[in-house]
Amino acid sequence: MKRENRFAVVGAVLLTAVFVWAGAKIFLRTSPGLDGGAKKRLTFAHYLVYESNRQFFDEIFRDYERMHPDVSIQQIDVPPPVWPAWRQTRFSGDTAPDIIQLGRGITDEQCALFLRPLTEALREPNPYNRGTDLERVPWRETFVDGLDASPETLRPQLMDYYGVSSYVNIERFFVNLDLYARIAGDAPPPRDYDEFIALCRRTLAYAREHELNLEPIAGSIEFMRNFFNRVAAQQTQRIARRIDLEGDGFLHQRFREPALGWLRGEWKLDDPGVRDACETIRELGRYFQPGVLSSSRDEAGFLFKQGQTLFIYSGSWDASYFMTDTAFRVGVMPLHLPKPGHALGRGTLGGITELAAAPSGGFAITKGSRHPEVALDFLRYFSSRAINQKFANDCLRVPVIVGAKTPEAVAGFALETAGYAWGFTLSGAEATMRLFETSVHLLLATTGSVDGFLERMTKGYGGAVRQDLQASVREGVRAQQRLDAMLFGLSQLSGEKEHERLRRLRENQALQEAEIYQTRLALAENKLQ
C-alpha cells in the first residue's frame, strides 16, 4: 500500500471511530433529568442576581433536598438585561429549565405554548402550610391578591394561572441616613412635596458650603421611567375620571382609554393636570445627578453607595443591595408629590394607593420539565408561608403570603393603603413611549422648558397615539383569532373546570371584541387628528 493510501485508510478509520464514539455518546448519554441514574434533577432559572438571593435559593434548595433525598436542584441565574432573549432561546430550543421566573415581557403565547397551567393545583391546600391557619386554605387564596392581580400569575386572555408570585415591588427613595443627619440634623423626614424640595435645596447648599461633590438624588434610565410614570399617574387622576369609558373608576389598560380619550378630544396635553405633572418632573429633575437619562442602574447605585447623593430613586427590589454592606445607615422614604390644594396639584385626587399593588416574582413550571410533579411540589414549598417569610427576611423583600410580615428593616416598604386609583402616563405603548423618551430631556435640561416639551410632544402625539392604537387592534385581532379555536377545544372537553373556564373566556372575549371595535371606530372617526 502506498504511503498516501495508508494515511487515507488511517484517516478514514479514525473518522469512523470518532463518529461511532460520538454516536454512542449521544445514544447512551445520561438523561439530563437523572443524576447518576437515581436523583431527579430540577433546574430553577431566575434573574434575581443579588448575592442574598442566590444564597437564599441555595439554602432552600439544600433544605428541600434533605427532605427529599431523591431530588437535586440547581439554580441558573441570568442577568436581567439578557433574560428575555435567554428565555426565548431556551423555549425555542426545547432546553427550558424545569422552573422559570416570569415577568419581563412574557406573552400569552409563550405561556400557552411553553408553561404548564397551575390552575388545578392551586385549588388544593398547600401541604407545606400544614400546622398553620392556612392549612386548609386553597393554595391560591394563601397569596395576598389571590393571584388575580398580576399577569405573572393569571393571564386574563387565557383564564389560566401559570405562576405563583413571591414578592411585591414597591417604589421608594433610599436615603443615606448618616448624610441626612449631617445635612438636616434631627429634623423629621419630609412629610410632603414642599418639604422634600426644601431638603433637596438644603442638600445643594450643604454641598456648596462643604465643597462636596454631592447631588440630592441619584437615578438611572431604567427607573426614571417608573418615576415619570408615577408623577404622571398621580397628576392625571382627575382626567382619568373624565375619560373612563366603562365608568368604573379605573383605567384597566392604562393606555387604551387615555388614547381613545385623546382621539375623542376629551383631554389635551395642555390640560392643567398634564402641565402640573410636567412642572413637577422638571422641578424634581433639577435635583437628580447630571446626565441621569444616560446613567445605568449600576452607575446610579455606585453614586449612592459612594455617598455622592442623599437619595436614590429605586424600590424594594434593590433593598438588599442598598441596605446591606453599605458604609452608612440606609433608610426608606416615599416619593411625595403635590396634593390637592398645592399649586401643582390641580390634576390629582390625592395620593396613589398601593393597596392593589400587583405582586411580582412569579415562577412557573415549563412543559419541558422532566419532573413536573417534583417541580410542583417544590413550588408549593417555595410559596409556603414559612419560606416566603424567610425570603422576605433574608433578601429584604415584601412578602406575598397571607400572614407573612414585611421585615422591620424594610418597614418603609409597607404598602400605602390610603389614596386613589392610578391616572395614566403619557407613554402607554411603544410609539408614545418613543416620543416621550426622545422629548423628556427638554423637561430635565436647564435650557429646556415645560412649554418646549409640550410643544414637541403635541406635534407628534396624535400620530404616536394612532400608531399605538393600530398596533393594539392588530394584536387584539390576533388574540381573537386564536381564542376561537381554544374555546372550541375547551367546549369539547366535558369537565366542570373546563366549563367554568369556558364561561369566563367567552365573557371576556365579547368584551375584548367590543374594545377592538371601539378602537377601530375611534380611529376611523378621527382621521384628521
Place this chain on the structure above:
Amino acid sequence: MILTPRQFLGRSLVAAILAGLPLRGAEEAWQKMGQFEFQAAFDVLSRTGKPINRLESVGAALAVLNRQPKTAGNTAEAEARLSAVTRENARDDAGLWARYFSARIEQWHRTPTQPVAAATEYRALIAEHPSHAAAQQALVKLALLSIYEPAVEPSRDAGLLAAAELLTRATDPDVAVGLHLLLGRAMLYFRKSEPDALTHLEAALRGGIANRQTRASTLYSSAELALALGRRESALLHFRTFLTENQRDQRVNYVREQVAALGGGKEPAK
C-alpha cells in the same frame, strides 16, 4: 451512564411498544388547541388511524386556520374543510358549528374582513336553530356587529336597538349576561341613555357575571350611574357589595367615601 445489552434491549422494546400505541385521540387534540398548539392538535387529529368524526373535522379546520405561519392558503384550506362539513349536513351539531366558524372567518380572518357576510350567516343560524349553542354564541357576535360595524348597521341607535332585540332570543343565561354587558358598556361608550345603561348592567349583575374583575367594574359603574340618576339606595347597595367583595382594589378608598357620603356609615377598614 453505560447501558448493559439487556438494559439496551429492554429500553428499545419499551420505546417500540410506546411508539406503536394508539394516541389518546381527540381529547388530546382539544387540549392542545386550548394551549395554542395548533399544528400539534392537527397532527393528533390526522394520526388517529381512523376516520375522524364531524366535530373533529371542525376542530381540524380550526387548527389549520391558526397554525403558523398564518397564511391565506391556510385560511382557504380551513374554509374548504368547514364547507365540506356543512355540505354533508348543515343542520347537525358539527354542521352548525362549521357555519358559525365560517362566519367567524368572515368577521376576523378574512382580509379585508366581511362583516356583512358574517352577520348574514349569524342571522341564518339564529333563525334556523335558535337554541343551539352555536346560534347562542352567534347572538353575541351579531350584537357586536350591529352596534359597532357601520357596514352592518349604519345608524348607531338602530344598531343598539337591534342588539337589544337579540336579548329575546337568548336562551343561554351566560349569553344573556354577555349581551347585557355589551349593551350597557356600549351605551356608556357612546354616551347614550344612562337609565338604559344602568338597566343592562344591573341585569348582567343579576344574571351572574363569571369574571370577578368584570363583576367589580360592573358594580362600580352601576353605583355611579345610579348615583347620577338620583337612585341613592341602589347606589349604596352596589357600592357596599363592591366593598364586601373587593377589599384589595385601587377603588376601595373612593368607594368607602361614597358609602359614607350616602349615609351608609363608615366602612371598617380591613
